[in-house]
Amino acid sequence: xxxxxxxxxxxxxxxxxxxxxxxxxxxxxxxxxxxxxxxxxxxxxxxxxxxxxxxxxxxxxxxxxxxxxxxxxxxxxxxxxxxxxxxxxxxxxxxxxxxxxxxxxxxxxxxxxxxxxxxxxxxxxxxxxxxxxxxxxxxxxxxxxxxxxxxxxxxxxxxxxxxxxxxxxxxxxxxxxxxxxxxxxxxxxxxxxxxxxxxxxxxxxxxxxxxxxxxxxxxxx
Numbered sequence: 001x002x003x004x005x006x007x008x009x010x011x012x013x014x015x016x017x018x019x020x021x022x023x024x025x026x027x028x029x030x031x032x033x034x035x036x037x038x039x040x041x042x043x044x045x046x047x048x049x050x051x052x053x054x055x056x057x058x059x060x061x062x063x064x065x066x067x068x069x070x071x072x073x074x075x076x077x078x079x080x081x082x083x084x085x086x087x088x089x090x091x092x093x094x095x096x097x098x099x100x101x102x103x104x105x106x107x108x109x110x111x112x113x114x115x116x117x118x119x120x121x122x123x124x125x126x127x128x129x130x131x132x133x134x135x136x137x138x139x140x141x142x143x144x145x146x147x148x149x150x151x152x153x154x155x156x157x158x159x160x161x162x163x164x165x166x167x168x169x170x171x172x173x174x175x176x177x178x179x180x181x182x183x184x185x186x187x188x189x190x191x192x193x194x195x196x197x198x199x200x201x202x203x204x205x206x207x208x209x210x211x212x213x214x215x216x217x218x219x220x221x
Contacts, residue, residue, distance in 0.1 A: 028154035037167030048133035084115035108135035149205025
């Protein structure tokens with residue numbers, strides 16, 4: 001099926017780029033603007049993330065190359081729905097580029113669901129939205145980072161320090177703080193191991209140095 005190349009091929013290129021022997025290719029080739037909605041349960045524990053990605057214009061054009069628009073000049077929603085489902089399946093292989101942790105320990109992810117793709121004709125940009133639950137809800141403080149470990153894909157919030165919100169569930173006395181690294185300072189202070197390491201796993205890899213970190217904290221009511 002043609003849709004398999006939409007994200008799966010991109011990850012394959014991303015992983016290949018990571019293994020390059022020099023840092024020359026270690027910069028983004030695809031850009032994703034991200035928003036994240038936080039879902040909590042009745043005990044104010046983190047239950048799920050609703051992740052929204054907007055791809056850059058060039059990659060959006062690549063993703064939809066060969067797909068015909070309908071008579072109204074729109075991409076058929078049925079096609080976009082199929083696209084979203086295929087990519088959700090493929091993203092499972094790379095943990096959805098998502099790391100959720102507490103007390104320095106990675107938390108197990110559940111089964112992603114509710115994928116939606118849409119096309120913004122004015123901007124010429126494609127979006128993908130999906131819900132990623134934790135296998136077991138976890139109390140704050142909890143941190144999450146969403147990034148490509150190879151840094152072939154830049155996934156970040158378009159506004160520094162912003163881009164997250166409480167989407168559902170009680171969150172009294174809770175807040176989300178986003179820390180975004182200064183890219184120039186990161187480059188100047190990268191350890192040698194960043195260029196010679198061999199991991200393309202979320203939680204490790206070159207891209208981890210550039211990843212924004214969101215922290216969910218809650219005070220006692």
